[in-house]
Amino acid sequence: MFRLIGEHLRSEGMSVFRINFCAGDWLHWHGTGCSSFKGTPSDWPEFIESFLSCNGITDLVLHGDQRIYHRAAVAKAREKGIHVAVTELGALRPGWMTLERNGLSTLSHFPDDPDAIRGISDSAGPVDLSRMFPSSFWLQTAPDVVYNLLNVFLAPLYPAYERHTIYPPISEYARGAVRLFGEKARTTQAEQDIHHLQAAGTRYFVLPLQLEGDFQLRSHSPYDSFAQVLESVFGSLAEAAPAETHIVLKSHPLDVGFENWAAVVEELTAKYGLNGRVHYLDGGGLAAPFSEAAGVVTLNSTAGLEALQAGLPVKTLVPAHYDIEGLTHQGDLAGFWHAPHQPDADLLNAYVNALALTTQVRGSIHNSDGVRVAARNIAARVAARALNPFGAYVDPPPRLEKARKLGVPL
Template sequence: MSAARPEALRGKRILLLQGPVGPFFRRLAKELRAADAEVHKINFNGGDWLFYPTGAISWRGHPGDWPQFLARLLQERRIDIVLLFGDCRPIHRVARTVAQRHGVKLGAFEEGYIRPNFVTFEQFGVNGFSLMPRQAQFYRHLPCRPGKAEREIGSTFRYAALWSVLYYAAAAIGRPWFSHYRHHRPLRLSEAFPWLRSAWRKALYRFRERAMLGLLTNALHRKFYLVPLQMSLDSQVRQHSDFRSVGRFIRHVVRSFAERAPADASLVIKHHPLDRGFHDYSRLIGRLRAQFRLGARLLYVHDQHLPTLLESMRGAVVINSTAGLSALSHNAPVKVCGVAIYDMGGLTFQGPLDDFWLEADSFRPDPDLFRRFRAHLIERTQINGSFYARGIDATASAALASVARAVHAPGTQRSAAPERASSAPGQSESATLCMYASHAMPAGSPPAPCESTSCSSA
């Protein structure tokens, strides 16, 4: 991300809400104070407290009182910017509304758009809430800058798993002290078990699928379409697409493939590695295989090497996963079925999914447009580092320039980027969000609609 002087944070008042699991926000607060900023923090559960045990407010109020509490805090402490991780969490969605109403800026951290060497930071929000332009013409007029060297991060899974287990254990133990808090996913000690299950499933899948990569890179080379799945609790699925679940997306894609794809093509559905211990779509995919009589044309894989698959595939279908960006970097055709920052003419296939199966072979992303888009994306939104692994201090230090730029950026208006509201009839509403947002509107105003949401990050 382009440089801004951290000295610009001197005297600024910064409020931290929930951060990534682990010590990142604690380290960030240390760096902010070293830059002479005034830092405040709110803890909402025992997991937050574990990683930020001192110098923080422990909020134990009823969810319906959260908007008023936050509004009063912003005014009393004259907050300049609110920082958070996971902008679709119910408490954070309400926080964005309250911050906007009071003219307070908001900065959102998230996993990297470009992985594994980056994390994301944007003013106002990320993904479907991003302020990044969505018009190809904007990027075509940008200068083409050479790429900068990246610090290699490597795998962060075991660190993220460790922090998650500790976070959920502390949240479960601390529940009597935070009895009113409602998380975006269950806060139980049993939530640690899927991370343990993930480890043995990885070994199992490695054995079961030991011949799969050879099949895909030889006999099925350039004959299969890849569907990289997102996590079952990824907020981008419900918040920024028409699909209420990953399962519904799978049904939609398989049906379209069965009806419209060439008879010699295969469909490879790849499970998300971080969802390995939480969800399994084997039965669903087995039923769809039988229903549409696809046989060996429909494959379900797990820990296969994604870059190798991207090199061998015919094209990729995603909801709005960052795997789509990786596919574009391999000059491969991509069909986006949700709202994604990279979904624009010249980069992704703009026709309907039913047409993609036959037209993918004749479509390729514009490599010059992609280079310019990627360079701008890194410059404006990416921080070379990790929230979880070694080098957290370096990531926190690098984030200062991004926060400084957000504090001094003009305006707090929302992005004009498209956001899809689910068109599914009878969509269930998130009880958690409704609880937090119940008092978010001024007196006399009609209640704000509560949208279904869940979040990708622990």
């Protein structure tokens, strides 16, 4: 996608540069305007500062703002007044990519004021929200496998490269392959478990698990592991929730099994005396658990936005992008178990509309047509400096102060 973005920008007469950090980067994009950084991460800040100045860089475009090299690049670019454009997978998946100015999530400049959001939606007009560019399993997995295995086997070419992921790629892929063989059985079991729970008329909340390597956990929360999130939620459930209230935990679809979540859940269930009230689904999707849930508890997952769109009350443990008064439960978790706040449907429609018009672009890196559309749309926004348009840029980032008070290390 980034190579195609570069081609679009060059066709408009702009100079385009690319810095590669590893063999996988080189495979995706090499040639004119490309260079390689082969120093250590500690050498990088000085290198990028010099690179930005010597090449007269006006715009920095990157995927994600919390990766090892990206954090320093963003900091140096902002010091120099360089325009920063950050991409990420879309909040309105499938068929969308996120494109924001300066930062994402806790660092997003998108407003959190309901009136401002309604104003953006009203002034910008309606947007087509139809589903497009469905994800391809092979485009999610094959390029990732090729990229990371190339980095393993050609590591001597970039000896100081430090990857941003937390697991060794070969071990991760081996575990993922093993889990694929059991996917059908796990899904069947999950469907049976949630059916029995619903048939019994049990009142339950859903907690979607997030990946240990997710920057939403690593950078945008005060927790070191999702096990700490579970401990916090289980403690509150035991202390403050009605005795008949249960919780359903849903594994992440991309979890390959480095963490034994079933064992963690069993241990915490016993620790907090929640026997019979905790249900771990290691398969299936969220639609079935959501269908009769009393609400959803989440750290800051995009699953929370899916839950809001399904009409469910949502409580975030840290300021997620959609954690807005009128949408999410603003009280504490103890109160949420008893009286979860229902989302304002009109505000939700305005939020989704405003989001789609300002920080989302059509396209997808997991669809062969979608990647070309995404590249074209992102290039057009970058060239026009049309990031966070229609007044969707608030400075400082409106979620940051609240997040820092909770211990988020940003």
